[in-house]
Amino acid sequence: MKNDIERTINEACQQFADGRFHLCNIQAVSATSRRITLTGSVLDEAALTAVTDHLYSQYPHAEIDATAVTILRQPAPTLLTVNVPITDLRGGPGWASEQYSQLFNGETVEFLREDGRWAFARQMDGYLGWVYRPYLGMDKPAEATHLVCEPVGLLRQTPQADAPLVSRVLGGTAVTVSRSEGGWHCLELYGGLSGWLPDDHLRARDTLSQDTDAIRPQLVNDAKQFTGIPYLWGGRSGYGLDCSGFVQLVYRLSGITLPRDADLQMLDGRAIEPPFQPGDLLFFGESGGHRRISHVGMSLGGWQMIHASRSRNGVYENDVQAVDHLRESFVGAASYL
Known part of the structure; x- marks a missing residue:
């Protein structure tokens, strides 16, 4: 009977199978026709309820004890x-x-x-x-006023290009500017670091354009400044980028939030057909479902694309139609504009 109950639990947990966003790890430590005792952990109350409801539907006369199941998300996080x-x-x-x-x-x-x-x-x-x-x-962060728009910004002790280096701050970081002097801004980073960065390395969040015609060329310019940065699985910064981290970062610099992974970026975007405009996203992989998407790049206009390429070990441009493996694996395109 215990094996049947474990199968029932696994059936209920299938709707939480995407481990990027869900956790449903429940086992039956003991099981009879009258009582089922559960242990394990779930992300939230919804996952536990889904499991117990499914068990009740299959074993309506059993008492289900789920007190040993840990619920990770709490009302006061x-x-x-x-x-x-x-x-x-x-x-x-x-x-x-x-x-x-x-x-x-x-x-x-x-x-x-x-x-x-x-x-x-x-x-x-x-x-x-x-x-x-x-x-x-544990302290609450200050309200961010600007985005760092340089791939890797060099934070200086004083507002001078030859001043000693304090640290580096990555493009895409939301920062608080405390004061300005002579074309430089003083940044206050969370954790206590502070230093100066040239004003052309920053973008005020309250002045980010909402005009699609202005956003498209900005996306192109921002993308090209990452040219040559190495490919890094899981990377989303100027130290290294994977394909979805690259396009997510480029859009972040324009104040637009994209999902982290390529399959989700395709799923959440608005499906489009050629001809493609600058900033449109091109997706590659196998047809037959969004989880089969394995690569994404950003159109520079038409089939010309900039992407974080594993085969070229970095961010580079390609004509999709001129590269066999890209042309043959193209699945579709999406827009966020």
């Missing part, structure tokens, strides 16, 4: 904020685990549980992963 210039979001609690993505200074996550010096956390977009706990602070 603990929020933590990245206190270093950038850190990794990983698949497990250790540096050897797969890198899923990266988090910029000042980005906030919802703390779910701890394993040693690692925190299992939920990003504001729902993405789940492990973050090194010492790189997270």
